[in-house]
Amino acid sequence: MSDCCSTVQGSEMDNSEKCPSCMTIGKKVKLLTIKSMLKPATLSSFDADSTHFFCSTSNCDVVYFDSDKKAYFISEIKVPVHQKDASSTVPVCYCFDWTKEKITQSVESGLTPDPISHIRENIKENRCGCEVNNPQGSCCLGNVTKFMNQLS
Structure with a gap:
């Protein structure tokens, strides 16, 4: 975790996709983040092989979505966003x-x-x-x- 607050972002964070709900460009997130944040019921059915993105739009209920446009909602996250x-x-x-x-x-x-x-x-x-x-x-x-x- 030593690189979590590094000022240099690697190429792994350069990919982007649009949120399937609000159509805002999301930011790629690491698999570790998704696995840490999803509630167990949701974690047991998510696709670990997909690329995942974070939607920061305040009035959108989607927190994460993947490259196949599967969305993960506020209600499926362990903590308030x-x-x-x-x-x-x-x-x-x-x-x-x-x-x-x-x-x-x-x-x-x-x-x-x-x-x-x-x-x-x-x-x-x-x-x-x-x-x-x-x-x-x-x-x-x-x-x-x-x-x-x-x-x-």
């Missing part, structure tokens, strides 16, 4: 439990360490596990930064 759930208790950073609520409190009160510094320090110490904790299967820093900028 930041991009699809407006609740303040949903994690923006799944590895270190930075929820929307905690980030907002940190920004408003100027607490230290701030979310970005805290996450970066943990990345430096090789503690992140984005492939298995984050439904998008990649580092959350972009999401955390975007959320914090929306608070300003």
Whole structure:
């Protein structure tokens, strides 16, 4: 998991497909992410040989889809998905439990360490596990930064 927050994306992440529901281009995710996120009933019937993609569109119920256009919905995922759930208790950073609520409190009160510094320090110490904790299967820093900028 040492490469989960690497700033360099390999060619394995370059393929894209359109979500069969909203037609937005999805981001390729690793098999490990899908296997970590699907509920057991769904996991027992998914195609591990297909290429899988993450749909980040907020108003689309599809979280993952594969190259054969089979969709996996919010209800089939073990955790709430930041991009699809407006609740303040949903994690923006799944590895270190930075929820929307905690980030907002940190920004408003100027607490230290701030979310970005805290996450970066943990990345430096090789503690992140984005492939298995984050439904998008990649580092959350972009999401955390975007959320914090929306608070300003």
